[in-house]
Amino acid sequence: MVKNVADDSALKSEQTAMNAITIDCVIFGFDKGSLEVLLVQHGEGISKGKWGLPGGWIYKKESTDNAAHRLLNELTGLDNIYLEQLKAFGDPDRFPLRRVITIGYYALVKREDYNIKAGFTASDAQWYKINSIPDLIYDHNEILAYSLKHLRNRVRQAPIGFNLLPEKFTLLQLMHLYEEVLGIEMDKSNFRRKILHMKLLVELDEKQQDVSHRAAKLYKFDPAIYKKLTEKGFNFEF
Amino acid sequence: MVKNVADDSALKSEQTAMNAITIDCVIFGFDKGSLEVLLVQHGEGISKGKWGLPGGWIYKKESTDNAAHRLLNELTGLDNIYLEQLKAFGDPDRFPLRRVITIGYYALVKREDYNIKAGFTASDAQWYKINSIPDLIYDHNEILAYSLKHLRNRVRQAPIGFNLLPEKFTLLQLMHLYEEVLGIEMDKSNFRRKILHMKLLVELDEKQQDVSHRAAKLYKFDPAIYKKLTEKGFNFEF
Numbered sequence: 001m002v003k004n005v006a007d008d009s010a011l012k013s014e015q016t017a018m019n020a021i022t023i024d025c026v027i028f029g030f031d032k033g034s035l036e037v038l039l040v041q042h043g044e045g046i047s048k049g050k051w052g053l054p055g056g057w058i059y060k061k062e063s064t065d066n067a068a069h070r071l072l073n074e075l076t077g078l079d080n081i082y083l084e085q086l087k088a089f090g091d092p093d094r095f096p097l098r099r100v101i102t103i104g105y106y107a108l109v110k111r112e113d114y115n116i117k118a119g120f121t122a123s124d125a126q127w128y129k130i131n132s133i134p135d136l137i138y139d140h141n142e143i144l145a146y147s148l149k150h151l152r153n154r155v156r157q158a159p160i161g162f163n164l165l166p167e168k169f170t171l172l173q174l175m176h177l178y179e180e181v182l183g184i185e186m187d188k189s190n191f192r193r194k195i196l197h198m199k200l201l202v203e204l205d206e207k208q209q210d211v212s213h214r215a216a217k218l219y220k221f222d223p224a225i226y227k228k229l230t231e232k233g234f235n236f237e238f
Numbered sequence: 239m240v241k242n243v244a245d246d247s248a249l250k251s252e253q254t255a256m257n258a259i260t261i262d263c264v265i266f267g268f269d270k271g272s273l274e275v276l277l278v279q280h281g282e283g284i285s286k287g288k289w290g291l292p293g294g295w296i297y298k299k300e301s302t303d304n305a306a307h308r309l310l311n312e313l314t315g316l317d318n319i320y321l322e323q324l325k326a327f328g329d330p331d332r333f334p335l336r337r338v339i340t341i342g343y344y345a346l347v348k349r350e351d352y353n354i355k356a357g358f359t360a361s362d363a364q365w366y367k368i369n370s371i372p373d374l375i376y377d378h379n380e381i382l383a384y385s386l387k388h389l390r391n392r393v394r395q396a397p398i399g400f401n402l403l404p405e406k407f408t409l410l411q412l413m414h415l416y417e418e419v420l421g422i423e424m425d426k427s428n429f430r431r432k433i434l435h436m437k438l439l440v441e442l443d444e445k446q447q448d449v450s451h452r453a454a455k456l457y458k459f460d461p462a463i464y465k466k467l468t469e470k471g472f473n474f475e476f
Contacts, residue, residue, distance in 0.1 A: 018258050021339055060337045064328025088326045088341045090302025099298045101259055103326045103339075157395060157471060233395060235473045 017057040022102045023068045024055030024140065025083065026147035027076075029127050030164040031111035035180045036127040037144060038116065040075050042137070043123030046097065052137035053144065055102065056121070068105040076125040077117035081107045086147055094139040106147045108181075110164050130183075155181050157233045159200055159226050168204060170216040171195065198234065200225050255295040260340045261306045262293030262378065263321065264385035265314075267365050268402040269349035273418045274365040275382060276354065278313050280375070281361030284335065290375035291382065293340065294359070306343040314363040315355035319345045324385055332377040344385045346419075348402050368421075393419050395471045397438055397464050406442060408454040409433065436472065438463050 027038040039051045054075040058067040065083070072078050086104035094100070111127060118125040128134070133144065154160075161169075161177055175191045195201060202222050207215040265276040277289045292313040296305040303321070310316050324342035332338070349365060356363040366372070371382065392398075399407075399415055413429045433439060440460050445453040 018337060018339075020256050021259050058328070058339075061330050063330055064326060064339065067328075085325050087323050088302060090296070090305075090341065092299050092301055099256060101256075101296075101302065101341075103328065153471075157473070232475065233391075233473050235395070235471050237470065 017059055019057075020098070020100050022055055022057055022100055023064060023071055024053040024089075024102050024104050024143055025068055025072050026053055026086070026104060026106040026144055027072070027078065027081070028106065028108040028130075028147075028151060029111035029114075030108065030177065030180070031127070033176050033180060035130045036111065037130060037133065038076060038078070039126060039128050039134075039136070040118060040122035041124035041126075042121060043118075044121055047137045049123075050137050051134050052140045054122070054125070064103055068103075071120075074120035075118065075122040077119060078114055081109060081114075083107050086143075086150060089139060089143055089146075091139065096138070102143070104143050104147065106151065108151060108160065108164070113163075152182055156236045159221070159229050159234075162221055162226055168206065168218040168220050170208060170218060171201075172216060174201075174219070194236070198225075198229070198236075200229060255297055257295075258336070258338050260293055260295055260338055261302060261309055262291040262327075262340045262342050262381055263306055263310045264291055264324070264342060264344040264382055265310070265316065265319070266344065266346040266368075266385075266389060267349035267352075268346065268415065268418070269365070271414050271418060273368045274349065275368060275371065276314060276316070277364060277366050277372075277374070278356060278360035279362035279364075280359060281356075282359055285375045288375050289372050290378045292360070292363070302341055306341075309358075312358035313356065313360040315357060316352055319347060319352075321345050324381075324388060327377060327381055327384075329377065334376070340381070342381050342385065344389065346389060346398065346402070351401075390420055394474045397459070397467050397472075400459055400464055406444065406456040406458050408446060408456060409439075410454060412439075412457070432474070436463075436467070436474075438467060 029036045029038060038054065040054045041051050042048050054072050056071045056075070058064060062070070068083050069081070072081065072083070083105040084107065086106050088101055088103045090101045092099060116125045116127070130148070133141065135141065136144070155178065160181065161174055164177060165173055171192055174195065175186055175188065179186050200222060201219040204218045204220060206218045208218060209215065267274045267276060276292065278292045279289050280286050292310050294309045294313070296302060300308070306321050307319070310319065310321070321343040322345065324344050326339055326341045328339045330337055332340070354363045354365070368386070371379065373379065374382070393416070398419065399412055402415060403411055409430055412433065413424055413426065417424050438460060439457040442456045442458060444456045446456065447453065
């Protein structure tokens with residue numbers, strides 16, 4: 001009896017892994033003002049040598065949330081990440097060998113907080129700048145595009161930056177974060193007016209140090225307002 | 239060889255349907271000021287006689303979106319509904335016989351626009367008021383609770399009512415729609431001030447007719463503003 005099973009070593013036995021549903025993780029990283037995505041190079045199987053989103057098969061006795069955390073950790077070394085489910089991607093032709101539906105997860109992290117180390121079936125794991133994404137396996141470019149759109153919607157409806165910026169930051173640093181994530185250019189005085197109007201920031205009695213240009217004021221987030229806006233939402237139009 | 243397959247007649251053959259992933263649809267209906275949910279009674283299988291969300295197996299050659307529309311139509315007669323995917327529900331113990339992950343879809347419709355007719359494996363299909371939901375099969379009460387929370391978030395971030403209210407409506411009718419969907423009581427003058435401030439409504443030179451109380455002004459939605467707010471979003475705090 002010939003079994004139509006992908007030659008992925010993670011799928012060792014139908015007793016341990018589900019054979020028609022996978023997980024894929026879109027991990028956005030923010031580093032030195034740049035938005036990046038974590039990709040892995042497949043070390044074996046039909047996609048050997050190609051790059052894709054970290055992901056793989058779900059064990060039969062494991063929740064999809066746990067599978068996402070396990071796979072991300074096995075393939076890239078990342079741990080303790082707050083992963084949020086995006087949706088299931090269910091085009092019948094998305095996987096070349098047979099029908100496989102994948103469930104997407106995503107996160108946005110500060111790159112320097114995490115060390116990356118390829119493992120399991122991945123021969124390499126690297127951060128790629130959002131503007132330099134290679135051709136990815138299967139429908140992974142589409143999943144990434146969907147995730148980026150989702151992230152951009154979220155950023156307009158809830159605050160970001162708490163875990164991405166230093167504890168004390170300038171308005172310009174915060175604006176550059178928004179510009180990079182949203183992929184747009186903003187007007188400094190407009191941004192200043194709108195962000196200060198939200199009462200989200202606390203102005204500190206400190207300025208930047210050791211800068212060659214004129215030192216700018218430092219701010220920090222007001223944790224109570226940040227929490228309230230995260231829960232209640234807002235609409236941030238620039 | 240004993241195969242561990244659920245006794246659901248929709249799963250006639252592994253050649254035609256996927257055997258570890260299903261679809262479930264949460265259809266919210268609005269009727270005479272009440273929020274309701276469309277449920278089906280199972281006519282066969284392990285859940286015979288019990289009520290649940292309309293859903294079932296995905297054919298191997300059909301997209302998940304198409305499967306959702308097909309199943310909803312087969313079980314309840316509903317057609318031409320804008321279904322949006324919620325997420326996948328992946329608890330390992332959610333289905334009693336074996337590991338099955340389900341993908342949730344949802345919609346909000348005006349009840350009187352649609353005729354319901356049970357079919358396929360459903361012996362009955364009925365609208366249930368949101369406050370009188372029976373015990374449902376598997377994790378369907380949880381899926382419904384998640385969907386309601388999601389709907390309430392959406393209602394705070396984008397306009398609703400265009401397809402749920404008559405073309406011309408009073409502010410009180412619109413407020414009752416919000417109250418019913420959000421499950422809260424609102425203050426009339428607050429609501430009036432906030433909704434008019436959004437410029438979403440056009441005040442008509444007409445009043446209610448044939449009412450015993452004092453006739454109220456009629457309004458309609460401004461289609462351009464409605465479209466803009468649907469795309470751009472807002473934050474509606476009452």
